[in-house]
Amino acid sequence: MNCDHESEHHLAAERAARNMPGDEAIGRVSAAFKAISEPSRLKILFALRHGEMCVYHIVEAVGGTQSAVSHQLRILRDNHVIKSRRDGQNIVYSLADEHVVAVLELACTHLNCKL
Amino acid sequence: MNCDHESEHHLAAERAARNMPGDEAIGRVSAAFKAISEPSRLKILFALRHGEMCVYHIVEAVGGTQSAVSHQLRILRDNHVIKSRRDGQNIVYSLADEHVVAVLELACTHLNCKL
DNA sequence: CTAATATATGAACAGTTATTCATATATTGA
DNA sequence: TCAATATATGAATAACTGTTCATATATTAG
Numbered sequence: 001m002n003c004d005h006e007s008e009h010h011l012a013a014e015r016a017a018r019n020m021p022g023d024e025a026i027g028r029v030s031a032a033f034k035a036i037s038e039p040s041r042l043k044i045l046f047a048l049r050h051g052e053m054c055v056y057h058i059v060e061a062v063g064g065t066q067s068a069v070s071h072q073l074r075i076l077r078d079n080h081v082i083k084s085r086r087d088g089q090n091i092v093y094s095l096a097d098e099h100v101v102a103v104l105e106l107a108c109t110h111l112n113c114k115l
Numbered sequence: 116m117n118c119d120h121e122s123e124h125h126l127a128a129e130r131a132a133r134n135m136p137g138d139e140a141i142g143r144v145s146a147a148f149k150a151i152s153e154p155s156r157l158k159i160l161f162a163l164r165h166g167e168m169c170v171y172h173i174v175e176a177v178g179g180t181q182s183a184v185s186h187q188l189r190i191l192r193d194n195h196v197i198k199s200r201r202d203g204q205n206i207v208y209s210l211a212d213e214h215v216v217a218v219l220e221l222a223c224t225h226l227n228c229k230l
Numbered sequence: 231c232t233a234a235t236a237t238a239t240g241a242a243c244a245g246t247t248a249t250t251c252a253t254a255t256a257t258t259g260a
Numbered sequence: 261t262c263a264a265t266a267t268a269t270g271a272a273t274a275a276c277t278g279t280t281c282a283t284a285t286a287t288t289a290g
Contacts, residue, residue, distance in 0.1 A: 012166035037148035
């Protein structure tokens with residue numbers, strides 16, 4: 001039921017268990033990646049790479065209904081992937097910081113997707 | 116029903132729509148992020164940062180049943196997040212490449228998680 | 231203040247997904 | 261070949277999540 005317990009792998013397993021982030025950290029990272037993993041939300045992020053936009057224009061860029069986009073924006077903002085500011089009647093959204101761009105570009109490089 | 120159509124935002128929206136990756140690319144990126152977004156699979160990735168491991172030791176490091184871990188490993192491998200090789204009776208798993216480490220570290224930096 | 235515009239939100243339904251259980255496949259040693 | 265070990269997988273259920281619809285809130289113009 002067990003394989004070699006003196007092996008390199010066993011040592012790696014011990015180190016891994018000892019250094020495993022707590023559930024709180026795992027949960028936050030998980031939520032962030034989950035937020036950027038849905039196709040409709042990914043489209044929003046790819047759209048916002050071209051500059052900040054209000055909701056109406058995001059809808060224009062990615063398609064779908066205003067309600068659906070608004071729900072998705074909330075999830076992205078709650079997970080610190082995008083940020084928002086009010087400008088008169090509009091709420092203007094933009095990517096939270098350069099980390100977001102970097103992660104998207106890394107993923108595209110890794111998967112051979114053209115940006 | 117429309118806000119300023121000559122604004123910067125409108126131009127950004129046009130550019131965004133024009134340069135939006137196709138559904139195929141969006142789907143691949145989405146699947147990859149979805150793969151690394153589930154807590155149980157994230158734990159596997161954090162574990163594998165300490166070196167390649169066979170299934171038994173991954174189970175040891177992350178907890179859960181052998182079956183559940185095996186299902187998760189399949190999803191990670193299908194999405195090119197991890198790779199595997201056979202070594203006798205064991206299948207040894209490891210992170211696919213440095214992109215994976217980089218993405219995890221970016222996320223942790225962004226979210227102020229200690230690694 | 232009122233109407234119009236822009237955005238957000240709660241509830242409900244539909245589709246997706248992680249886990250469990252039982253079982254199958256593959257490799258090794260005897 | 262047979263038994264033991266290591267890993268994978270199909271089906272089923274339970275939990276989660278995205279979208280829609282209806283409606284609410286907030287800002288501005290008049």
